[in-house]
Amino acid sequence: MRLIIDTDPGIDDALALLYALASPEARIEAITTVAGNVNAVKTTRNAQHVLRHAGVANPPPVIRGCGEPLRRQPVYAEHVHGEDGLAGQWDGGEHAYGEGAVDEILRLARAYPGEITLLALGPLTNVACALAADAAAFALLREVVVMGGVLQPPGNITPVAEFNFHADPHAARDVLRSPVPLTIVPLDLTRQALLSREMLDAWLEGCAAPRARFVAALCHQYFRFYASMHGREFCYLHDPLATAIALEPALAVTGTLRLEIETEGEMAAGMVVRDLRPGRQTGREVRVVRECRMAEFFERFRARVLNGPGSGREE
Numbered sequence: 001m002r003l004i005i006d007t008d009p010g011i012d013d014a015l016a017l018l019y020a021l022a023s024p025e026a027r028i029e030a031i032t033t034v035a036g037n038v039n040a041v042k043t044t045r046n047a048q049h050v051l052r053h054a055g056v057a058n059p060p061p062v063i064r065g066c067g068e069p070l071r072r073q074p075v076y077a078e079h080v081h082g083e084d085g086l087a088g089q090w091d092g093g094e095h096a097y098g099e100g101a102v103d104e105i106l107r108l109a110r111a112y113p114g115e116i117t118l119l120a121l122g123p124l125t126n127v128a129c130a131l132a133a134d135a136a137a138f139a140l141l142r143e144v145v146v147m148g149g150v151l152q153p154p155g156n157i158t159p160v161a162e163f164n165f166h167a168d169p170h171a172a173r174d175v176l177r178s179p180v181p182l183t184i185v186p187l188d189l190t191r192q193a194l195l196s197r198e199m200l201d202a203w204l205e206g207c208a209a210p211r212a213r214f215v216a217a218l219c220h221q222y223f224r225f226y227a228s229m230h231g232r233e234f235c236y237l238h239d240p241l242a243t244a245i246a247l248e249p250a251l252a253v254t255g256t257l258r259l260e261i262e263t264e265g266e267m268a269a270g271m272v273v274r275d276l277r278p279g280r281q282t283g284r285e286v287r288v289v290r291e292c293r294m295a296e297f298f299e300r301f302r303a304r305v306l307n308g309p310g311s312g313r314e315e
């Protein structure tokens, strides 16, 4: 599968990149970055940092994208992911990266018509800009798979909104309204991908490879954040789950729903709206993932993220 990963690393984005880079199904054509969990300078260098840890032979290019949402002021999540966006793990290294994520998405769509899956793990700013710049080229994408939105509140950034949709609600609305084949992996589902401290500790027992230490450091920051709210150490694997489903749709059960996105309001921006009134047709029909075989996902996550290329003990 030819993949573009549009991402805002971010701890779970970093884990998702490690997952994808170790996945035999994936041929990653580009990693495009966007402002989200932290600003776009940080998300870009974090993506590069993850590539170095992944130790793959021919790493895909990292290309920086939009630094601000379409219309709103940026909303970051440094309180979740750490000030550097990577649990304090960024090593200070700066490496060459490309500019122009939007152009690169369109170039790849034209170069491989009907072949590219665009996996969006952050706010949808780059994706919406690509759509606005050239809708015909955008329509050449095979599919867009989005981690975002919540159908059944609570949200995770406001009482009713999920972070990626709230951070750029106008982009989310534009992409949702576009005719491209679209699959949404919502927060309702990713909250079932709950990694506990005990589970990670068991996986990591006796494992001292640099990759394992990196993953442990990422997860420990994430655990601390959730512990501060819930009183126990765990985290949600939002972006890795969306990645797994994009690569292996057979892991999941998907339904079709007609959805619209609210773009205004301090709390409502990014809220997913379903019009349940009889006879009304508000919004567009999109595919929404409702269930996933979580045990299989966790097994793949363990094998690929902890033991994938660069771990020193490939399975």
Ligand code: BDR
Pocket (backbone or CB within 6 Å): 010, 011, 012, 013, 037, 077, 080, 121, 122, 147, 156, 162, 163, 164, 187, 238, 239
């Ligand atoms: C999403 O928001 C971000 O903080 C995570 O990286 C994930 O993409 C979950 O709501």
Ligand code: CA
Pocket (backbone or CB within 6 Å): 007, 008, 009, 010, 012, 013, 036, 037, 121, 122, 239
């Ligand atoms: Ca993300």
